Amino acid sequence: MKTRKLLMIPGPTPVARSIQDQMGRETVAFGDPAFVKDFKELIEDLKVMFKCSGEVFVLAGSGTMGMEAAIANVTKKGDDVLVVSNGFFGDRFIDICSRKGLNVDVLSAEWGDTVPVEKIREKLKEKKYAAMTVTHVDTSTGVCAPVAEIGEMMKEFPETIYIVDGVCATAGEPEYVDDMNIDILFTGSQKAFGVAPGLTMIWANQKALERRKSLGTIPESYVDFEKWIPIMHDPSKYYATPAVNLVWALKESVRIMKEEGLENRYERHKKYAKAMQSALEALGFKLLAKEGCRAVTLSNLVYPEGTDDAKFRGLLAEEGIMVAGGLGPYAGKMFRLGHMGNIDKHDLVSVIATVERAAYRAGMNVELGKGVAIVQKSLVE
Numbered sequence: 001m002k003t004r005k006l007l008m009i010p011g012p013t014p015v016a017r018s019i020q021d022q023m024g025r026e027t028v029a030f031g032d033p034a035f036v037k038d039f040k041e042l043i044e045d046l047k048v049m050f051k052c053s054g055e056v057f058v059l060a061g062s063g064t065m066g067m068e069a070a071i072a073n074v075t076k077k078g079d080d081v082l083v084v085s086n087g088f089f090g091d092r093f094i095d096i097c098s099r100k101g102l103n104v105d106v107l108s109a110e111w112g113d114t115v116p117v118e119k120i121r122e123k124l125k126e127k128k129y130a131a132m133t134v135t136h137v138d139t140s141t142g143v144c145a146p147v148a149e150i151g152e153m154m155k156e157f158p159e160t161i162y163i164v165d166g167v168c169a170t171a172g173e174p175e176y177v178d179d180m181n182i183d184i185l186f187t188g189s190q191k192a193f194g195v196a197p198g199l200t201m202i203w204a205n206q207k208a209l210e211r212r213k214s215l216g217t218i219p220e221s222y223v224d225f226e227k228w229i230p231i232m233h234d235p236s237k238y239y240a241t242p243a244v245n246l247v248w249a250l251k252e253s254v255r256i257m258k259e260e261g262l263e264n265r266y267e268r269h270k271k272y273a274k275a276m277q278s279a280l281e282a283l284g285f286k287l288l289a290k291e292g293c294r295a296v297t298l299s300n301l302v303y304p305e306g307t308d309d310a311k312f313r314g315l316l317a318e319e320g321i322m323v324a325g326g327l328g329p330y331a332g333k334m335f336r337l338g339h340m341g342n343i344d345k346h347d348l349v350s351v352i353a354t355v356e357r358a359a360y361r362a363g364m365n366v367e368l369g370k371g372v373a374i375v376q377k378s379l380v381e
């Protein structure tokens with residue numbers, strides 16, 4: 001018999017049975033009154049839960065489309081944009097902005113670290129930036145940026161739109177759009193929301209919406225906020241077909257979150273991250289993210305000297321978990337383990353035990369049960 005394979009990459013994350021069931025429902029017309037009601041409630045919930053007094057958009061597309069939409073709606077060709085990058089996904093904005101004909105300045109951190117807030121402030125003083133992007137959790141490094149602190153600082157720069165990429169953070173790391181002074185936040189369905197890939201959720205506050213208006217007609221159509229505002233206010237209207245079953249799946253994921261309580265969900269992520277990270281360190285892996293800026297949604301683990309990446313991840317797959325490899329300068333040197341969304345204590349214990357078996361079989365010097373004991377202790381403390 002084959003061992004079940006747990007999906008522990010940093011997105012897609014495990015999809016709960018009740019969420020899968022929503023995707024298996026018979027598809028209805030987007031104008032179906034019951035569906036329209038469900039979609040409306042979902043939009044309202046997303047606004048309230050993430051404290052956004054502006055608009056929420058739920059669109060078919062992946063997280064990268066959220067990046068493109070954020071830029072498209074608040075900048076025009078020739079504008080200056082500041083990209084604050086803590087890794088691979090931060091850098092992705094450089095390409096998106098350059099293609100649009102924006103002048104891009106980049107502040108990069110060394111992989112494993114974040115750009116200090118003071119450095120961002122100094123840079124913002126240099127010229128009038130139309131927008132600034134910050135990746136909340138960069139999945140390539142496992143680093144978490146201080147988005148609330150940056151938001152506070154952004155009050156000094158009212159002409160710059162503050163864009164936060166929450167793709168690997170939203171619903172795992174605390175994010176409150178109004179309170180954190182975020183102008184645009186976006187995420188994808190397949191990360192901490194625990195839904196299959198296919199939806200982008202975008203929160204846009206008043207400042208961003210006003211900027212969009214001031215731009216007149218923009219070159220993009222599908223990601224244009226102005227096209228979608230009437231639909232998000234009344235989903236029985238049509239602009240482009242919504243992903244009906246994914247919308248239902250997202251609604252179920254939101255129901256699960258409300259049942260758990262968002263604050264409890266954030267606490268759970270923190271607790272699980274601490275348990276996993278201390279256990280993995282004890283097994284001989286090194287966390288790439290520095291202490292003080294570690295994400296709670298995933299861990300990026302640098303191998304001990306001499307570990308064969310392909311072999312190790314192959315053994316992990318055989319033993320029953322899928323993890324992701326390192327990106328960029330850490331390709332072959334690290335693996336990435338997601339621990340976000342709708343996972344529970346069973347998953348954590350299984351995952352750490354599986355890592356131990358794979359490490360043992362790979363010839364690493366591990367004591368079987370050592371990581372499991374640490375996770376167990378963390379879970380009962």
Ligand SMILES: *Cc1c(COP(=O)(O)O)cnc(C)c1O
Pocket residue numbers: 011062063064065089135136137138139165166167168188
């Ligand atoms: C996964 C991810 C993306 C890209 O999302 P896709 O759904 O793969 O397009 C962007 N930013 C961050 C931080 C991510 O983790």
